[in-house]
Amino acid sequence: MEKREKIAVIGAGASGLAAAMTAAEKGACVSLFERKKEPGRKILITGNGKCNIGNRQISHDTVPGCFYADHPERLLELTDRFPVEAQIGFLESLGLWLTERGDGIYPRSMQAGDVLSALLRGAKKAGVSLLCGSMVREIEKGPDGFYLSLSKEEGGEIRREGPFDKCIVSGGGSAAPKTGSDGNAGKMLRKLGIPFRDPLPALCALKSPEVPKLLSGVRARGEITLLGEKGELLAASKGELQFSEGEISGIPAFDVSHMAARRISENRPVTAVLNLFADHSPEEVREGIKGRISRMPDARFPVEGREALEEIFVGCFWDRLLSFLIRETGAENRIYPGRLQVSDAAQSLAARAGALRFRIAGTAGFDRAQVSQGGVPLTEVSENLESLTVPGLYITGELLDVDGICGGYNLYFALLTGRLVLG
Ligand SMILES: Cc1cc2nc3c(=O)[nH]c(=O)nc-3n(C[C@H](O)[C@H](O)[C@H](O)COP(=O)(O)OP(=O)(O)OC[C@H]3O[C@@H](n4cnc5c(N)ncnc54)[C@H](O)[C@@H]3O)c2cc1C
Numbered sequence: 001m002e003k004r005e006k007i008a009v010i011g012a013g014a015s016g017l018a019a020a021m022t023a024a025e026k027g028a029c030v031s032l033f034e035r036k037k038e039p040g041r042k043i044l045i046t047g048n049g050k051c052n053i054g055n056r057q058i059s060h061d062t063v064p065g066c067f068y069a070d071h072p073e074r075l076l077e078l079t080d081r082f083p084v085e086a087q088i089g090f091l092e093s094l095g096l097w098l099t100e101r102g103d104g105i106y107p108r109s110m111q112a113g114d115v116l117s118a119l120l121r122g123a124k125k126a127g128v129s130l131l132c133g134s135m136v137r138e139i140e141k142g143p144d145g146f147y148l149s150l151s152k153e154e155g156g157e158i159r160r161e162g163p164f165d166k167c168i169v170s171g172g173g174s175a176a177p178k179t180g181s182d183g184n185a186g187k188m189l190r191k192l193g194i195p196f197r198d199p200l201p202a203l204c205a206l207k208s209p210e211v212p213k214l215l216s217g218v219r220a221r222g223e224i225t226l227l228g229e230k231g232e233l234l235a236a237s238k239g240e241l242q243f244s245e246g247e248i249s250g251i252p253a254f255d256v257s258h259m260a261a262r263r264i265s266e267n268r269p270v271t272a273v274l275n276l277f278a279d280h281s282p283e284e285v286r287e288g289i290k291g292r293i294s295r296m297p298d299a300r301f302p303v304e305g306r307e308a309l310e311e312i313f314v315g316c317f318w319d320r321l322l323s324f325l326i327r328e329t330g331a332e333n334r335i336y337p338g339r340l341q342v343s344d345a346a347q348s349l350a351a352r353a354g355a356l357r358f359r360i361a362g363t364a365g366f367d368r369a370q371v372s373q374g375g376v377p378l379t380e381v382s383e384n385l386e387s388l389t390v391p392g393l394y395i396t397g398e399l400l401d402v403d404g405i406c407g408g409y410n411l412y413f414a415l416l417t418g419r420l421v422l423g
Contacts, residue, residue, distance in 0.1 A: 007029070007166045009031070011397075012034035016032060020126075021119075022419055024127045028166075030128045034134065044112050045176070047408075051110075054412045056105065059084070066405050068404075071378045075378060075402055135153045138191070141392070145165050166393070168394040170418070173397075176367070176370070183366075192389070198265075203255070204364040205247045205363065205364040206364075211358060215245070217243070218320050218321045219240055220317060220318065223236060223238040223252065239251045248274075251407075260360050261362075264362055264363070275356075276354065289312060289346045302335050309326050317353070329352055372398060374401060378402065385400075385422075394421050396418055397413070398414065
């Protein structure tokens with residue numbers, strides 16, 4: 001009788017659970033080691049507890065614009081082999097009911113815990129042996145296979161397990177370290193001589209000392225464009241922006257934070273330009289303002305600048321954002337004698353709202369990031385995600401140098417790697 005392969009999987013997150021299942025379905029005897037007392041802690045906090053697990057928009061054409069990857073052509077080779085229909089098929093094969101909100105794919109219950117339960121049930125059915133409270137401290141490759149040094153997360157006695165014929169490392173990146181992925185798995189890979197790009201935060205808020213307290217809590221629809229030192233376009237995204245003192249957040253800010261973090265780590269200046277009229281053409285804005293001014297009775301002039309502008313832009317922006325824009329345009333303490341001057345002030349406020357500039361000084365760190373960029377370049381693994389440096393060792397999920405924008409792309413990639421691993 002043929003001997004069953006012994007495979008160790010490190011990390012019971014989305015990619016590790018899928019990888020363990022894949023290995024067990026291929027007939028291997030699989031041990032899945034998880035440092036935390038419970039598996040899949042990050043899954044539980046995804047999508048604000050609802051778990052946006054995939055996205056209908058994922059296709060050969062959209063992948064290059066939705067992911068940052070060191071080698072986009074290598075990423076396409078992977079995504080082409082695991083289209084979104086394959087991801088849906090995999091999740092449904094676990095019995096998970098799915099639904100769609102816009103392009104986002106979610107569990108029908110909108111409960112992230114149900115995604116975790118389905119993955120755990122699938123792993124159990126496939127025969128995976130899950131060992132929680134087992135933190136891998138070191139991976140060694142000996143002549144007869146892989147050996148792992150393990151202990152409890154809090155320390156204590158070290159035990160050695162092995163040999164394993166193969167080892168799949170699914171220990172995650174450096175974002176949200178409380179969930180267990182604190183960058184330690186990347187360090188183990190480096191120790192084995194595997195090339196690894198330094199991790200940086202991504203999908204997180206942008207820091208700017210120029211965002212005043214007045215804007216705290218304000219939300220506005222718009223477009224954020226990141227510019228480099230020569231005014232060159234680095235990244236752009238549209239949607240609902242959120243402000244707090246010294247910070248710009250919201251999905252569009254998260255989506256461009258990869259580029260901001262990277263540039264700032266290279267000590268290069270970054271500017272964010274916000275267009276709060278991104279959903280209107282300049283002509284529409286101009287005409288809208290004209291119409292409103294023409295409806296103001298003659299008796300309204302001369303008029304206090306603040307009052308006139310509040311009347312013209314009522315319902316357009318949150319009050320505090322309008323106060324900020326009025327302050328920025330210098331209209332606060334002025335009296336405008338006639339329609340023409342009010343029109344000039346309103347058009348200049350609109351122009352300001354269309355191009356608000358903030359110097360970006362940094363990003364929120366790993367604690368508040370949803371993912372980390374960096375990791376093992378795709379050129380360092382085979383199409384089956386086997387390391388070219390250490391044959392027999394496979395790498396999945398966020399440990400690879402790929403990160404997606406908001407909207408289910410990162411969990412899609414985690415599951416993709418878990419399903420394509422081993423070939
Ligand atoms: C707040 C938040 C919201 C998010 N929302 C979404 C969303 O809605 N949609 C989306 O697509 N993505 C989302 N993401 C990103 C997504 O969750 C991750 O990209 C994805 O879970 C990465 O999966 P992974 O398996 O690579 O790593 P992880 O999920 O980080 O799993 C790694 C596992 O390995 C374990 N581990 C680490 N080191 C060791 C060790 N030495 N020994 C044993 N075990 C170890 C960890 O404890 C952990 O359980 C979100 C992330 C955060 C933080």
